Amino acid sequence: MRIDRLFRFEGRVGRAEHWRIAIVATLFETMLNAAVFNPLDGERDPLAIVLGALATSVIVAATLTTAVKRWHDRGRSWKWLLIVFIPVAGAVWAFIELGFLEGTPGPNRYGWPDSGSPFVG
Numbered sequence: 001m002r003i004d005r006l007f008r009f010e011g012r013v014g015r016a017e018h019w020r021i022a023i024v025a026t027l028f029e030t031m032l033n034a035a036v037f038n039p040l041d042g043e044r045d046p047l048a049i050v051l052g053a054l055a056t057s058v059i060v061a062a063t064l065t066t067a068v069k070r071w072h073d074r075g076r077s078w079k080w081l082l083i084v085f086i087p088v089a090g091a092v093w094a095f096i097e098l099g100f101l102e103g104t105p106g107p108n109r110y111g112w113p114d115s116g117s118p119f120v121g
Contacts, residue, residue, distance in 0.1 A: 006021070006062045006065060006066065007061060007062060007065055008065065009065055009068050009069070009078065010069075010110070010111070011069055011072065011110065011111050011114055012069055012070075012072045012073040012103060012108075012110050012111055012112070012113055012114045013066055013069040013070050013072075013073055013114055014073060014103055014113060014114060015070075015098075015099065015100070015101075015102070015103070017066075017114065018066060018067075018070045018098060018099065019099065021062065021063065021066045022063065022066070022099075025059050025062065025063050028055075028059060029056065029059055032052055032055055032056065032059075033052070035048070035052075036048050036049055036051075036052035037049075037052075064081070067081055067094075067098060068081060069110075069114070070098045070103075071098070072108075072110035072111075073103030073104065073110070073113065073114075074097060074098070074101065074103055074104065075103075075104040075108045075109070075110075080094075081094075
């Protein structure tokens with residue numbers, strides 16, 4: 001998968017790729033929040049806040065796109081994203097299903113399993 005596929009909803013993403021993207025997004029977002037909202041000098045720059053919000057929007061879009069493709073890998077539609085709105089149980093369900101359960105073997109209605117990285121060809 002190429003990096004431009006991070007923002008396309010079609011296709012599938014396996015567990016390993018899902019975890020890689022989730023970890024990188026979490027680390028980047030943590031560093032971004034620390035820099036923007038807890039600067040060393042104690043001053044919050046309005047421009048930094050706007051740029052931080054834009055960067056967060058990109059991270060959220062990539063993360064949601066990856067979650068949709070992970071649901072596709074499990075043979076389910078994007079609508080399964082809505083399960084996280086069920087307090088506690090929905091988030092736990094999504095965490096287990098997306099993070100730990102295998103995708104459907106072989107092709108499904110969303111395509112073939114994706115074995116590549118978003119950073120490679």
